[in-house]
Amino acid sequence: MNERIAAVEIVDLSFSYPDGHPALRQVHLTVAPGERVALVGPNGAGKSTLLLQLNGILRGQGHVRIHGLEVAEENIRRIRALVGLVFQDPDDQLFSPTVYEDVAFGPIYMGLPLPEIQERVQRSLAQVGMADYAQRTPHHLSVGEKKRVALATVLSMDATVLALDEPSAGLDPRARGRLIRLLKTLPQTLLVSSHDLHLVEALCPRMVIMQDGRIVADGDSARMLHDEELLARHCLSEDSCE
Amino acid sequence: MHANFIDPFHARDSLLHHVDPRVKLVLAVAFILTTALLPPAAWPGYILVFALILAVAIASALGPFFAIKRAFLVLPFVLAALPVLFTTPGEPWLHVPLGRWALTITAAGLARFASIALKSWLSMQAGILLAASTPFPQLLMAMRALRVPRLLVGVFGLMWRYLFVLADEALRLMRAREARSAALAGAGGSSVLWRAKVTGYMAGSLFLRGYERSERIYDAMLARGYDGEVRTLPLPPMARSDKAALLVGLAIVGSILALEIWVG
Amino acid sequence: MHIAPSTFGGAIEPAMHIPDGFMSPAVSIILWIAAIAGVGYALWRVNRELDERKMPLMGVLAAAIFAGQMLNFAVTGGTSGHLMGAALATILLGPWASIVVMTAVVSIQALLFQDGGLLALGANLVNMALVGSFVSYAVYRIMQRLVGTRRWGALVSGFVAAWLSIVAAALFVGLQLALSGTSPASLALPAMGGIHLLIGLGEGLITVGALALIAATRPDLLGATGGARGGSNRGVVLAGLAIALLLAVISPIASGNPDGLEWVAEQLNFLDAAQDPAYNLVPDYVFPGVANEKAATIAAGVLGVLIVFGVALFSGRLGRRKDAVG
Known part of the structure; x- marks a missing residue:
């Protein structure tokens, strides 16, 4: 990929749900290749909706480009291979009877030949430390294990942009630490929606605050996370916005 | 609280667990069909069929009584077959006086009732052993192979x-x-x-x-690219030993059937 | 522990899933053919409607029905009511998707929990997936004509559809047992019908409770017509009606006048006996020394013991070898 083309480029994106409720308003966001960006904001701010726009599950007015490629019907297969979306609840993400079949799902639908599918499944599972679990069924896994397999399901597609929705939700501190260390090893561009400010600080140098469907702040995480007044203003501290 | 106890699969490192799921599914159905085709009161046939399922149970390393015990779950339904005790024509075996009425159990009726109960109990053991020795994803693979x-x-x-x-x-x-x-x-x-x-x-x-x-x-x-079409990995090839197991298994149930029909 | 969903709580359950051994092979195979034709057609219809969303929806709702069957409520004296689900699935998804959903539920109950046999699966699919969905759909549509499609109408229609779907499926079980010569029609039909007139009330009540909740929280799922999507399925209404009428006519006749059905049963049993020509091919003395039945039984016993011991020895040795290697 050309380094000068942004990994994610969102221009003037607005979106309303069918019931008329506006979820995104004139969002602008540019993410460079390899950058790790946190999306932070109160519930209902539009974080998950924004992630769903990245590979065209939802489509609004405006432009979304992935490595310069417009998210549109004619590009949708390539876009979905480029953007790996990991849902908040791994029970939604892992819908196959075995771990192996789930990690193979993306490559199968990309139309890859069998040996390459097998190679990718093994590599992705090894990358998240779940190589021994291939024949297990997802319901026999712990939440932390499910989250790692969920990540493998998009790594096997060789996605270059990973969009993770609340990756640390429901994890105990040990599993969370392990997940953060794993995510830090990934070379991909990361967009992480999270309420977990510790994860944001440990993983993402850049942070974007959303509120009411808008991006209201964008900058250096280390600085913004210690700006109590900023966090309170955007309902990110415990007694704000009461 | 987890509902994992629902899964009937019991992991073991047994002979039966290593048999290809396609072979197991076909043989289980062949076993049940054979049992169904045995005529009523074909006791030698029932003995052979029981020996066969007991042998399979031993090969499963789940314990010889694993399936036998669980198959008694079929008992409540046996009530539905009670009437054959009284309706099958034949020599009276037992009179049950009920006030002004009397029920007559015939010997043939008893044999028929016992046959139904036995067949049901034997067939159920095949299903139990199949489910206990085969993870469900493998059964799905077997179903795909059978063109479901x-x-x-x-x-x-x-x-x-x-x-x-x-x-x-x-x-x-x-x-x-x-x-x-x-x-x-x-x-x-x-x-x-x-x-x-x-x-x-x-x-x-x-x-x-x-x-x-x-x-x-x-x-x-x-x-992840789903487009409404159901796509899966190709079926794995079947090992030669599994093909042999299929043939041997079919030959065994076939010869039990043939033996019973010739002798009986 | 082995727990099938319908054995939760250890209560007496409706005898709806026929195990293997109770039906003659001829009846089982005829019903398998009927099931394959019916389910195959339903799959084709679902596919033709071209909604990609259908597969996850049908799979998860089948799981929801299965889980819903774990919920039972005490009625009285050790009996309990629980859900079959065909009516609920039909009202929410339409008849074709409901057939597919019920096929998944009934097949997995048979495969994993031996709740119903494998050879008997064809019959169980006919009773619960096909008859259950068809009758539910026909009754629901006709009731809506009578009581309207508003909330009240949907609930009353749902109750009657669920109730009668259970009764119809149970009468089919009775008919199949009678045709197999397992239970005389004069007994099986009134017994199955009578018990399930009562049990079906439970199905009706649960279905109404579920519909009431859905109508209150997600009325869009019931749609403008108050459920049972795909309003133009006149064929299904007719099929469901035909099944109901057939049962209404046959059941009293068959139970009052059992000779007719028994005659059919005899014909079918004759078919079973006749289908294997080996019966007549080989005379009595093929196995010299195994001339009479007692001797044959003893021989079978000896052979059986040999088989069991052989396998025991073989797997024992295999286990040891593995130990030695590991």
Whole structure:
């Protein structure tokens, strides 16, 4: 990929749900290749909706480009291979009877030949430390294990942009630490929606605050996370916005 | 609380567990068909069939009584076959006086009843051993090999995957109901109608949760390139030993049938 | 522990899933053919409607019905009501998707929990997936004509559809047992019908509870017509009606006048006996020394013991070898 083309480029994106409720308003966001960006904001701010726009599950007015490629019907297969979306609840993400079949799902639908599918499944599972679990069924896994397999399901597609929705939700501190260390090893561009400010600080140098469907702040995480007044203003501290 | 106990698969490192699922599924059905085709009161045949299923049970390393015990679950249904005791023509074997009435059990009726109960008990053991020695994803593979439509196999797979998730939710709902009805014990307002309504609400909320989950799953599938077509990995080739096992198994059940029919 | 969903709580359950051994092979195979044709057609219809969303929806709702069957409520004296689900699935998804959903539920119950046999699966699919969905759909549509499609109408229609779907499926079980010569029609039909007139009330009540909740929280799922999507399925209404009428006519005749059905049963049993020509091919003395039945039984016993010991020895040795290697 050309380094000068942004990994994610969102221009003037607005979106309303069918019931008329506006979820995104004139969002602008540019993410460079390899950058790790946190999306932070109160519930209902539009974080998950924004992630769903990245590979065209939802489509609004405006432009979304992935490595310069417009998210549109004619590009949708390539876009979905480029953007790996990991849902908040791994029970939604892992819908196959075995771990192996789930990690193979993306490559199968990309139309890859069998040996390459097998190679990718093994590599992705090894990358998240779940190589021994291939024949297990997802319901026999712990939440932390499910989250790692969920990540493998998009790594096997060789996605270059990973969009993770609340990756640390429901994890105990040990599993969370392990997940953060794993995510830090990934070379991909990361967009992480999270309420977990510790994860944001440990993983993402850049942070974007959303509120009411808008991006209201964008900058250096280390600085913004210690700006109590900023966090309170955007309902990110415990007694704000009461 | 986890509904994992629903899964009937028992992991063992046994001969039976290593047999190809396609072979096991076909042989289980062949076994049940053979048992069904044995005529009533074909005792030698029943003995051979029992020996066969006992041998399979031993080869499963699940313990010889594993399937035998579980197959007694079929007993309640045997009630449905009770009438043959009295309706089968033949020599009277036992008179049961009931006031002004008398029921006559015939010897032939008894033999027929015992045959039905035995066949049912034997067939069920085959199903139990199949489910206990084969992880369900492998059974799905066997169904694909037997040309079950792909959409149906896909629905089976999703159902099995989410059975545990929704069963967990059902267990939570039931626990919540118990917690609340304990609090209401003094009120005494729990009529059958009320209980039915509460159960209906719980069923409805399971349905709603399932519906909403299916929408999220659909998004997750789309995100990884799903286009409405059901695609899967190709079937793995069958080992020569498994092909041999299939032939031997079919030969055994076939010869039991033939033997019984010739001798009987 | 082995727990099938319908054995939760250890209560007496409706005898709806026929195990293997109770039906003659001829009846089982005829019903398998009927099931394959019916389910195959339903799959084709679902596929033709071209909604990609259908597969996850059907899979998860099948799981929801299965989980819903774990919820039972005490009626009285050790009996309990619980859900079959065909009516609920039909009202929410329409008849074709409901057939697919019920096929998944019934097949997995048979495969994993031996709740119903494998050879008997064809019959169980006919009773619960096909008859259950068809009758539910026909009754629901006709009831809506009578009581309207508003909330009240949907609930009343749902109750009657669920109730009658259980009764119809149970009468089919009775008919199949009678045709197999397992239970005389004069007994099986009134017994199955009578018990399930009562049990079906439970199904009706649970279905109404579920519909009431859905109508209150997600009325869009019931749609403008109050459920049972795909309003133009006149064929299904007719099929469901035909099944109901057939049962209404046959059941009293068959139970009052059992000779007719028994005659059919005899014909079918004759078919079973006649289908294997080996019966007549080989005279009595093929196995010299195994001339009479007692001797044959003893021989079978000896052979059986040999088989069991052989396998025990073989797997024992295999286990040891593995130990030695590991």
